[in-house]
Amino acid sequence: MSGDLFSPETLAFLAAALGRTLWMTFIGCTIGFVIGMVLAILRRTRAPLLAPLRWAAALYVETFRRIPFLVILILVLFSVQAFAPDLSLLGIATIAVTLAATAYLTEIVGAGLDAVPRPQIESAEVLGLSWFDTLRHVVLPQAWSVILPPAAAFMVMFVKDTALASHLGVVELAFAGKILVNKGFSPLAGFGAVLVLYALISWPLGRIASSLESRLAASRHR
Template sequence: MFERIIEEAPRFFTYYNLMFVLGAMWRTLLMTLVGCSIGFTVGLGLAVLRRTSAAWLRPARYAAILYVETFRRIPFLVVLFIVLYFIQPIYSGASLLAIATVAVCLMSTAFLSEIIRAGLESVPRQQMESAEVLNFHPGQTLAWVILPQAWKVILPPAVAFVVMFVKDTSLASQLGVVELTYAGKILVNKGFSPLLGFGAILAAYFILSYPLSRLGAHLETRLGTSRNT
């Protein structure tokens, strides 16, 4: 086994293979960051909507709850195929990468909305009552009172979720998206040792995930310390 790896190494570690793996890393990172960024923004809106008590927003509030609870219970692979079969008849020119990114948006919106909602609810009720006494309108209360305190609870699990989704994007290979996992299959199909091909993919996932994991740990430590002071 090791003799084969040593024999194949000069052919494997070439400029073309390096660019191929870097391109797959970029697509993996792009799906994760774009999907989770949009998911965080929309999820924040859904979390705020679910906290409203206005009667005229009740249908929208129920729709938000239905969306979040539904997509949190559907496997990501199923969502990928649902998005694929929904978008392709409407716009046949859509790239597989774009379709997979839309699926990431749908999933991350549901999960990040729940994380954000938990963070918003961690703010003591007395803080909001004090804002009402000061005649803050709901937007001011959210921006100046709730969010500054809720970030301490929201950010660490949100970063952990993004790290998890870096790995979950491997399921996009089932659609044919040339992300890291699919790139590993291609390298092995070209005749390279599976240990060599997927070993390089393992290293690429580590390079993407480790800095995000350290960021999450740093935020958890720093924000946890600030909560206790």
């Protein structure tokens, strides 16, 4: 039942799969970035009252950076059953992406915060700025240009890692390749088409990420 790889049905099928790949990556990494930002800032507080939270954040980051994404996917699939038995597989995979991305992005955001020179913070302190004002008006604006390029690069990289969600049965790009091959396309055609689609997404996104890096490096002060 080998059909035409470029038939409208096949193309629509691949486009829908590509959409799921991008959805998982974008939603997962965006939420992961926001939570990662909170965790990174939390880990750099000094209040004794927050010590247990700091400890929990550190534990979280260390744990999720040391478990393969495939194992995280499987664990999330089964543990989510208790909370949300009706959640779609795509939703489950997106949670797994969020959990993994949060851990890595916490480190990326943290490195950006640490890159702001200590004297900048001391200056804010002697001018009587509050912790929050220092963060908002001095630290974050300067950390931003250090954080964004690797965070964008991470998101582009994760587009590829979501291929593992095919194991859960999410019909994303890699699984779409498998389905095409099971339908009778040759493995070279089926997987090759999928490989090209990944490259077509990843390459321009990667270029955007690195141009972001050089642009931000050029205008350090803004």
